[in-house]
Amino acid sequence: MNKKKTFFLKGAKIIDPVQDLEFFGNLLVRNGKIEQIGPDVIESEDIKVVDVSGLLVVPGLIDMHVHLREPGEEYKETIETGSMAAAAGGFTAIACMPNTNPPNDNSGITRFIKERARTSGKCKVLPVASITRGQKGQGLTEFGDLIDAGAVAFSDDGLPVSNPAVMRLALEYSLNFNTLIISHSEELALSADGAMNEGAVSTRLGLKGIPAAAEEIAVFRDIRLAELTGARIHIAHVSTAGSVEIIRQAKARGVRVTAETAPHYFSLTEKEVEGYNTLAKMNPPLRTERDRRAIIQGLQDGTLDAIATDHAPHSSLEKECEFQLAANGIIGLETSVAVGLETLVRQEGFTMAQLIRLMSSNPARILGISGGSLAPGMDADITVIDTEASFTPARDNLFSKSCNSPYLGRKFKGRPVLTILGGVPVFDKKGFF
Amino acid sequence: MGNLKAKHILGISHLDRDEIAFILDTAESMKDILERPIKKVPPLRGKTIVSLFFEPSTRTKLSFDLAAKRLSADTVGISASTSSVVKGETLIDTARNIEAMKPDIIVMRHSMSGAPHLISRYVGSAVINAGDGTNEHPSQALLDLLTVREHFGTLEGLNVTIIGDIAHSRVAHSDILAFTAMGSRVTVCGPATMMPPEAEQLGARVCLDIREAVRDAHVVMALRIQKERQGRLSPFPSEREYSKRFGLSKAIVPHLRKDAIIMHPGPINRGVEMSPEIADGINSVILQQVTNGVAVRMALFTLLLADVQRVN
Numbered sequence: 001m002n003k004k005k006t007f008f009l010k011g012a013k014i015i016d017p018v019q020d021l022e023f024f025g026n027l028l029v030r031n032g033k034i035e036q037i038g039p040d041v042i043e044s045e046d047i048k049v050v051d052v053s054g055l056l057v058v059p060g061l062i063d064m065h066v067h068l069r070e071p072g073e074e075y076k077e078t079i080e081t082g083s084m085a086a087a088a089g090g091f092t093a094i095a096c097m098p099n100t101n102p103p104n105d106n107s108g109i110t111r112f113i114k115e116r117a118r119t120s121g122k123c124k125v126l127p128v129a130s131i132t133r134g135q136k137g138q139g140l141t142e143f144g145d146l147i148d149a150g151a152v153a154f155s156d157d158g159l160p161v162s163n164p165a166v167m168r169l170a171l172e173y174s175l176n177f178n179t180l181i182i183s184h185s186e187e188l189a190l191s192a193d194g195a196m197n198e199g200a201v202s203t204r205l206g207l208k209g210i211p212a213a214a215e216e217i218a219v220f221r222d223i224r225l226a227e228l229t230g231a232r233i234h235i236a237h238v239s240t241a242g243s244v245e246i247i248r249q250a251k252a253r254g255v256r257v258t259a260e261t262a263p264h265y266f267s268l269t270e271k272e273v274e275g276y277n278t279l280a281k282m283n284p285p286l287r288t289e290r291d292r293r294a295i296i297q298g299l300q301d302g303t304l305d306a307i308a309t310d311h312a313p314h315s316s317l318e319k320e321c322e323f324q325l326a327a328n329g330i331i332g333l334e335t336s337v338a339v340g341l342e343t344l345v346r347q348e349g350f351t352m353a354q355l356i357r358l359m360s361s362n363p364a365r366i367l368g369i370s371g372g373s374l375a376p377g378m379d380a381d382i383t384v385i386d387t388e389a390s391f392t393p394a395r396d397n398l399f400s401k402s403c404n405s406p407y408l409g410r411k412f413k414g415r416p417v418l419t420i421l422g423g424v425p426v427f428d429k430k431g432f433f
Numbered sequence: 434m435g436n437l438k439a440k441h442i443l444g445i446s447h448l449d450r451d452e453i454a455f456i457l458d459t460a461e462s463m464k465d466i467l468e469r470p471i472k473k474v475p476p477l478r479g480k481t482i483v484s485l486f487f488e489p490s491t492r493t494k495l496s497f498d499l500a501a502k503r504l505s506a507d508t509v510g511i512s513a514s515t516s517s518v519v520k521g522e523t524l525i526d527t528a529r530n531i532e533a534m535k536p537d538i539i540v541m542r543h544s545m546s547g548a549p550h551l552i553s554r555y556v557g558s559a560v561i562n563a564g565d566g567t568n569e570h571p572s573q574a575l576l577d578l579l580t581v582r583e584h585f586g587t588l589e590g591l592n593v594t595i596i597g598d599i600a601h602s603r604v605a606h607s608d609i610l611a612f613t614a615m616g617s618r619v620t621v622c623g624p625a626t627m628m629p630p631e632a633e634q635l636g637a638r639v640c641l642d643i644r645e646a647v648r649d650a651h652v653v654m655a656l657r658i659q660k661e662r663q664g665r666l667s668p669f670p671s672e673r674e675y676s677k678r679f680g681l682s683k684a685i686v687p688h689l690r691k692d693a694i695i696m697h698p699g700p701i702n703r704g705v706e707m708s709p710e711i712a713d714g715i716n717s718v719i720l721q722q723v724t725n726g727v728a729v730r731m732a733l734f735t736l737l738l739a740d741v742q743r744v745n
Contacts, residue, residue, distance in 0.1 A: 203629040204446070206546035206568025206606055211630075276547030322524060322545040324566070 005032035005380070005423030007433075008043045011053030012384070017357040018059075018373035027057060029380040032423030037374055050432050052384050055417065058356045059372050060092025060381030062363035063333060065157070065182075065236055065260060065308035068094075068125070070116065071109070072101025077313035077401045079113060080120035082333070085311070085400035087427040089333040090416030092381035093124035093364075093371055094311075098135065099158035105130040105141045107149035114150045122426045123419075124381075126152040126367065128182060131170045137162050140170055143177055152367050155182035157236060162188060164221055171231035180367065181226075182234045185218035185243075186284070195324050197270040197285040205273065207323065212291070215284050216242040223250045223257055234366055235259040237310050239284040241294030248303040258366045259298075260306040263332060263339040264406065266295045272406055278319045278326035279406045282312065296348055305362045307355075309336045313402035331400045338391050338412035346413075352387075384418035384432075391415040437736045441553045441560040444569035445610040453614060457579050459732035460725065466503060467727060477506035480738055483536040484510035485527070486563070487543045492699055492723065493563050493573070497540050500730035506537075528552035537738055541565075559737040567601050572733060573698055574607035576726040578615060580718050581652055583725070584694055589616035592649045595637075596622045596679055597656030597706055598668070600629040604698045605656060609637045622646035623656075623679055626668035643679055644688045653689065654696040655681050655706040672705050682708035694718045 009027040014037055016022075025039035028047070043049050068082040077085075079096075086094045096113065098104035104113065110127045117125030129151035133139045135158070143154065154170065160183070161167045167183075174181050191214040196202050198209020219235055223246060226233035235247060238261045250257045264282065269289050272280035280286055298304040312329025319326055340359065344350040360383075364372030371381055391412045395403045419427035437455065439447055448456075466474055482501045486494055494510065501508040522530075524543075531539060538559045541549045546566030553560040564570040582588050593612045599605045599621045606629075609619050613636035620638045621628065632639050640646040647653050658675065669675045676682070681695065695707075695717045703709050712719060 198630050200631040200634045203600075203631055203635060206566055206603060208567070209630060276550050320525060322543075322551060323547045324545045 006030045007048040007050050007423075009057055009382070009384075010043065010049050010051050012055050012057040014057045014374065015353050015356055016059060016374040017353045017361045019375055021374075022353055027374065027382070029382075029420075029423050032380050034374055034376050034378050034380050036376060052418070052432065056352060056385040056387060057374075058352075058383050058385060059360045059374050060383050060419065060421065061090045061337070061359045062093045062367070062371055063091045063309050063311065063336070064095045064306060064363040064367055065262075066094045066096050066311040066333065067099065067313065067329070068096040069313055070100065071112065075401075076315050079116040079125060080122070081399060081401040082311070082313070083117060083120050083122035083125055085331070085333040085398065087122040087419045087421070088399045088416070089335070090337050090383040090385065090419055091123055091333060092383065092419060092421050093126060093369065094333070095126040095128050095152055095367060097128050097155060097157040098130040103130050103135045104128070105133050105135065107142070107145045110146055110149035110151050123421055126150075126369065128153045128155050128157070130154065131156045131161055131181065132166060135159055137166055140173060143173055143179060147177055147179060152369065153180040153182050153234070155184065155236065157182065157184045160184050160186040160188060160218055164225060167222060168225050168229060171225055171229040171233065174231050175229070180232050180234055182236050183218075183222040184236050185215055185222050187214045187217045190214035190217070194285070195281065196273050197287050199270065199288060201270045201273060205276065210283075210285050212240040212242055212287065215240050216246060219243045220246050223247070223255055226257055227255045230256070232256040232258070237262050237265070237284055237308070238295065238298070238304060239265045239287050239291065241291045244294045244298035244303055248298070251303060258305045259303070260308040261295050261299065261304050262308060262310045263336050263343075264330065266292060266299065267339050267343040268292075268406060276323040277406070278321070278323055279330060279404055279408070281323065281326050281328055282310070282330055283328040296344070299344065299358060300348070300350070305358070305366060307336065307340060307358045308363070309333055311400075313400055314404045315402055319404050329404070331398070331402055331405050334398050334400060335393050335405060335407045335412075337385060338415050339407065341387060341414040342412055380420055380423040382420040383416050385414065386417045387414040389413070389415050389417060441549070442571050442733055442737070443550050443553060443560065443562050445571050445574050445607045445614065446569065448571070448614075450614050453575070453578065453611065456575055456729070456732050456736065457582060459736055460575070460579050460728040463728040463731040463735070464725070466731070467724065472503055473505060474503065475505045477501070477504040477734060477738060480506040480538070481536045482506045482508045482538045482540060482734065483531055484508065484540040484563070485531070485542070486510065486512045487541075488564070490542055490563070492726070493542065496723070496726040497563060497730050500727050500734060503727070504731055504734055506734065524548060524552060525555050528556050532556040532558060538734060561733060561737070564603055566603065567606070568603055569607045570603040571607050572726070572730055573604050574611035576722055576729040577608055577654070577696060577698075578611050579725045579729055580696065580722045581694070583721070584718060585651060588612065591617040591651040592620065593617045593652040593654070594620045594622060594646050594650040595654045595656065596643065596646065596681070598627040598659055599623055599632060599656070600627050601659055602656050606635070608654070609635045613637070620646050620650070624669050624675070643685065647685060647688055647693070649690065650693055651690065652696060653681065653693055654698075656698065657700060658702055658705055676705050680706050680708065681711045683710055696722060699723070
């Protein structure tokens with residue numbers, strides 16, 4: 001028996017959205033696998049007991065949209081620092097987007113990412129390969145070879161696939177592998193040179209805007225192409241009310257579409273940009289309160305399936321500058337749970353089970369990976385959350401190499417305190433082990 | 434005697450009505466100096482004003498320079514194209530280096546909205562925004578207010594109509610904020626392609642019919658068609674059509690109030706947004722605007738440095 005990977009979590013509130021379980025009880029891990037969970041599981045003398053009473057035990061969280069910047073921009077983040085940030089944020093698996101330098105468009109890069117992740121070992125790293133070679137929007141990458149190397153999905157994220165014929169090809173070809181196309185839906189001709197949402201605030205700040213229609217037109221296009229081809233499509237970082245409605249209608253008529261949004265789209269609005277705050281600059285941009293409400297409604301009624309952070313590390317070089325020149329993107333791995341608890345659970349009345357479904361079970365299902373549940377026999381990927389812990393994100397308490405977050409200095413209540421990967425504690429805030 | 438709360442002049446949006454009125458009153462007193470045979474007074478002797486123009490400018494730069502010299506400040510300026518800065522030193526580094534030479538005021542024009550706001554966070558000197566991207570041009574709006582107030586004796590209750598590329602005009606943006614703050618009603622007019630999204634929330638009425646837009650106006654201001662800001666897609670089909678539909682020419686005169694004044698922030702594209710008869714006509718106050726520009730900038734320098742002395 002592997003003693004290190006065998007322990008007994010005692011006295012927690014355990015939530016498993018997949019098994020539809022929510023109870024006070026215990027959880028037994030043996031050899032890195034979940035062996036038993038239930039109110040009456042009994043500890044035995046030879047097994048280490050970890051007292052997590054008063055805390056929440058949930059399936060390890062899964063972030064299906066992050067940027068780890070390695071290879072190419074290691075000064076912003078590496079696979080090691082990014083996966084440590086993930087562990088600290090309660091994530092046991094993250095899917096990393098291919099817009100590295102060089103981009104992840106061949107199996108060599110995919111294998112490099114997998115190897116780096118294996119040696120750093122803080123969480124599962126699932127490479128998303130690019131749809132097109134060099135993310136240039138033309139020739140398709142070798143889907144088969146990339147999947148063999150470990151790619152879990154395909155996306156040109158950071159850039160849209162502008163040519164609809166190429167997107168159609170990609171969707172058709174994905175059918176051979178039953179793999180997933182993740183779409184960064186954006187009509188570049190409409191968003192060109194835009195720095196923030198188009199509307200009252202962009203007018204007030206004299207910044208060129210990005211209209212909601214730039215996203216919605218592309219979301220509709222990609223959904224219609226999925227419908228045409230019968231392929232699965234996943235819409236990344238949904239930010240507008242119109243996109244939510246287009247996805248809702250598509251789901252109602254049976255299109256194989258899933259969608260994610262990010263914590264900033266349900267917690268912040270374009271007002272954050274006031275004062276030319278580059279920490280509130282991302283693409284798609286923060287939208288209006290009306291959009292924020294629609295995003296929350298979409299999460300509530302199941303139109304939006306997942307919360308993904310779009311963790312996008314940038315250094316001060318890209319962020320301490322003129323707003324127009326500043327890079328798009330914010331980090332999110334370490335604040336996602338705190339923001340979800342504050343906005344969705346406390347303000348909007350979501351249940352914890354709903355939040356965990358959006359942050360773990362649904363991403364697992366969409367990516368077709370194991371996880372998102374605490375069923376006996378599964379890998380012991382477990383997150384323990386203290387919903388009462390006070391947490392103020394700051395430069396010196398984040399594990400990410402970058403600290404480009406609009407949540408710096410904001411007081412939150414609740415955060416992950418223990419993250420277990422395959423039975424091994426990879427983040428242990430309070431010294432449980 | 435009031436005082437300026439603002440440490441920098443970044444935009445009209447950072448000033449309240451009392452501060453604006455105080456600046457205008459101060460500028461009026463400065464105008465006397467401009468009429469004297471010896472146009473130089475000593476209050477800012479030993480003070481240094483640096484002008485950083487990252488965008489071409491003749492009138493505004495000259496106006497700031499003259500204003501400083503009239504008050505006996507030392508002035509130095511650099512002009513740089515934004516692109517050379519992008520290639521090399523960052524704006525923050527440029528600002529910090531200039532700061533290290535201990536100027537009292539930095540006057541800055543930049544092609545990007547918010548650039549003066551950015552450097553104001555890194556320097557100890559006062560920053561005056563001489564135009565940032567498509568955001569604001571506060572000293573231009575203040576000189577426009579002064580010109581109109583001189584002419585009508587008040588700003589309260591006046592109708593001000595601005596015609597042209599409102600979306601890309603920092604002058605229009607600052608003017609809308611400034612005139613509405615002082616109790617005037619502002620109407621903006623031009624091709625719908627040139628109206629900013631949700632312009633109404635700035636406080637302006639949007640009217641696409643030029644005759645209706647000018648009908649009750651005490652002030653009619655035409656903006657320069659800024660070819661350099663219009664991007665790849667021109668927002669109107671041709672200059673010919675623009676000047677016929679939205680240019681101020683003799684054809685519009687019957688629709689104007691008799692006492693309406695004509696303004697333009699310059700430089701004028703004669704024959705495009707304004708015909709020569711209008712620009713040089715008796716109702717034109719365009720050159721008074723230029724004179725008042727020096728007075729307003731003298732006022733800003735005086736008030737900002739007075740404020741610094743008070744704090745120290």
